[in-house]
Amino acid sequence: MPQPQIITESNARQKTLQWLESLQSNGYRLTSSRRAVVEVLATADQSLTAADLYRIGLERHKRLGLVSVYRTLEKLEELGLVQRVHRPDGCHAYISALEGHQHLLLCESCGRVEIFRGDNLKEFSRRLEGASGFEIHEHWLQFFGLCSQCH
Amino acid sequence: MPQPQIITESNARQKTLQWLESLQSNGYRLTSSRRAVVEVLATADQSLTAADLYRIGLERHKRLGLVSVYRTLEKLEELGLVQRVHRPDGCHAYISALEGHQHLLLCESCGRVEIFRGDNLKEFSRRLEGASGFEIHEHWLQFFGLCSQCH
DNA sequence: AGAGTTATTGAAAACAGTTTTCATTATACA
DNA sequence: TGTATAATGAAAACTGTTTTCAATAACTCT
Structure with a gap:
């Protein structure tokens, strides 16, 4: 069994740009709502629920709707940029999917x-x-x- | 890394009795609803959702209510007899908690x-x-x- | 840059899973 | 057997998520 090796977030801003690019190059438009969700989640070091993202995202785009949070998460998950985390309480939270693993x-x-x-x-x-x-x-x-x- | 060792269910009927005893000795009454839920889950080799348990449990106790399924699961979990399983789709299912692990x-x-x-x-x-x-x-x-x- | 096409948005409604409420029923115990 | 009360199930309430739909805003083409 090898030594555990913690993986640190290198550059959150770069990740934000990568995600936005990835959305765009897959035919999705770049909107204020998507930007807000991406910016918050790509720079977070915690797992965040849809409600968390909505609450925090509102600070960046005051017209953000909870529905758009869900729809953005759906796309990010589909593109493999984000993964769900199952906490012991069973609730759905999301983190960036750095590794496939x-x-x-x-x-x-x-x-x-x-x-x-x-x-x-x-x-x-x-x-x-x-x-x-x-x-x-x-x-x-x-x-x-x-x-x-x-x- | 040792050899994986599959743990098989030895005696499902015995487990049923143990669970019922455990409920009783913790001050809970033995009712038809609880019996139905316990009998189904203790003998299952699959993870089952509350809805699964309700559907299958109805065959044993035709007046079973979904509410009692939830309440029984709550007690079984509290007694450490049952554990939640998080499937990749995120939905809540239950299995018997043989091991603490x-x-x-x-x-x-x-x-x-x-x-x-x-x-x-x-x-x-x-x-x-x-x-x-x-x-x-x-x-x-x-x-x-x-x-x-x-x- | 401006006009047109259409993806995307947010509010409200719908929906699914779970929990609470409450009058009735059934269990355990004397 | 009778009694106290835990437990039940139907309905209502709640929470988290998805769908609907008219209005809006992002990209494309000129």
């Missing part, structure tokens, strides 16, 4: 998310396939606890 | 669940705590795919 460390108190590498589940997954007869497509590895600022 | 293998098609042991995440978790500054409380390891009957 979902190895997450979530703060139970503030929702802060760290993404990391460093397990070795590929091999284990193959063995599990043999033992179970399943054809395994994906896995989730998520850790929950309190971040340094919350405890 | 949630190492699951879920079929994306039929919802069948296998529980297994055999990772070695304790050590990894400790290293991750050091690298991240988090105080880690729990982890989820879930694999998704198609079971042998579905592919």
Whole structure:
């Protein structure tokens, strides 16, 4: 088992631009609502719910509607830029999908998310396939606890 | 990384009785509604939603109400007998919580669940705590795919 | 730049899943 | 068996999400 390696957000502004470009190059128009949602989520280091995004997004675009938040999230998810996070309470939150892979460390108190590498589940997954007869497509590895600022 | 080891359900009827006893010894009354929910969920090898349990439970107790399903699940969860499962689609399903530990293998098609042991995440978790500054409380390891009957 | 096309928007309504309310019923205990 | 009260189910209320639809704003073509 290799050493865990925390992945830090390098440049949030760059990510914002990438997402907007990606929306545009896929035929979607760039609107104030989409900009607001993208800017908030791409620069967040916490998982955010649709309601969170609406509340925060209103500060950037005061006519933002909750419906547009949902519709923007739908597109970002479809483009693979955003992924859903299932918190222990079961509620839907979103984070940027840096990696195809979902190895997450979530703060139970503030929702802060760290993404990391460093397990070795590929091999284990193959063995599990043999033992179970399943054809395994994906896995989730998520850790929950309190971040340094919350405890 | 040790060999994965599938945990099979040994005796579903025994589990049913244990759950009913546990409810009773915690001051809850044994009613037809609770019996129906417990019997269905304790003998299931799939994750079931509240609506599933209501539909199937009606066959055992034709006056069952959906509300009682929710209330029974609440109690079973509180007693640690049942745990929620988060499917990729985000919807809430329930399975019996054999282990304190949630190492699951879920079929994306039929919802069948296998529980297994055999990772070695304790050590990894400790290293991750050091690298991240988090105080880690729990982890989820879930694999998704198609079971042998579905592919 | 201006006009036209049409994707996108937000308000309201609809919808699905879950919880609360409350009068009635059924369980456990004396 | 009778009694106190926990538990029930129908209906209403609520929350989160999606759909509908007329108005608006973004891109395209000239």
